[in-house]
Amino acid sequence: MTETILLDRPAERVARITLDRPRVLNALNLRTMQEITAATSELDGDPDVGAIILTGSAKAFAAGADIKEMAPQSFGDVHAADWLGGWEALSRVRTPLVAAVAGYALGGGCELAMMCDLLLAADTAKFGQPEITLGVLPGMGGSQRLTRAIGKAKAMDLILTGRTMDAEEAERAGLVSRIVPADALSEETVSTASKIASMSKPAVMLAKEAVHRAFETSLSEGLLFERRLFHSTFATHDQKEGMTAFIEKRPPEFRHR
């Protein structure tokens, strides 16, 4: 039984996790971290799930890590517990993660959205890393993922001043995949996730892995990695089916293997 998230299946092969702490604007406490990482890890192992949506409410995707939970901790506490290090489990999920962000995505909320593979934003979305205003700094990847996504100039601006940026600025900067009207966010996200989930799952997982490798390696190593993954798809049923279907001018019937 989950306390801080809701789970549903809004379409075939699509799972959705909705943050559900409305009274604190979906602030992320330890329980939320445990529930999200346990749910995503279970869904990742389910062959009938081809994409996972992570979303919040109309007012807030998540307004950050739970400040009331963090405030009394000492250095010894957070260091010994490797506080919030458990979020790294999300990076090991191989099924595509699609973030649907409306309202506030601040601090850990922005960092959680950046851990997803696609980021769809409502025109009401607001992104920021306000940790500096609390006397700390981002601790769940903000200084690293935000800088890779939008470059040093804008990352420094956000992280050192704590200001927020709206959806349009975030899209221009390269943080957001697409902006949609707020009332269409849910439908557009489910349709995008369904599209991904309809593709060959092994091809999708390999493609995700290849894009992530671009952040971890040199260009020549990355190109070789990509080429070998590409070669490996020729061992799948779905490569034969996808290419045959194209030649026969019919939709492919992928078996996800």
Ligand code: CO8
């Ligand atoms: N944590 C706990 N409670 C929160 C949080 C939060 N991050 N954000 C909002 N709330 C609570 C408020 O305290 C309030 O509760 P109550 O009604 O009991 O007073 C309720 O949610 C509603 O909030 P507001 O009344 O403030 O709503 P407003 O609409 O006036 O303002 C804002 C909305 C602007 C989003 C405002 O709530 C705000 O500034 N929130 C904090 C944003 C923030 O600073 N986030 C960063 C947190 S630090 C962080 O994320 C670090 C992550 C990495 C740590 C890694 C360590 C290793």
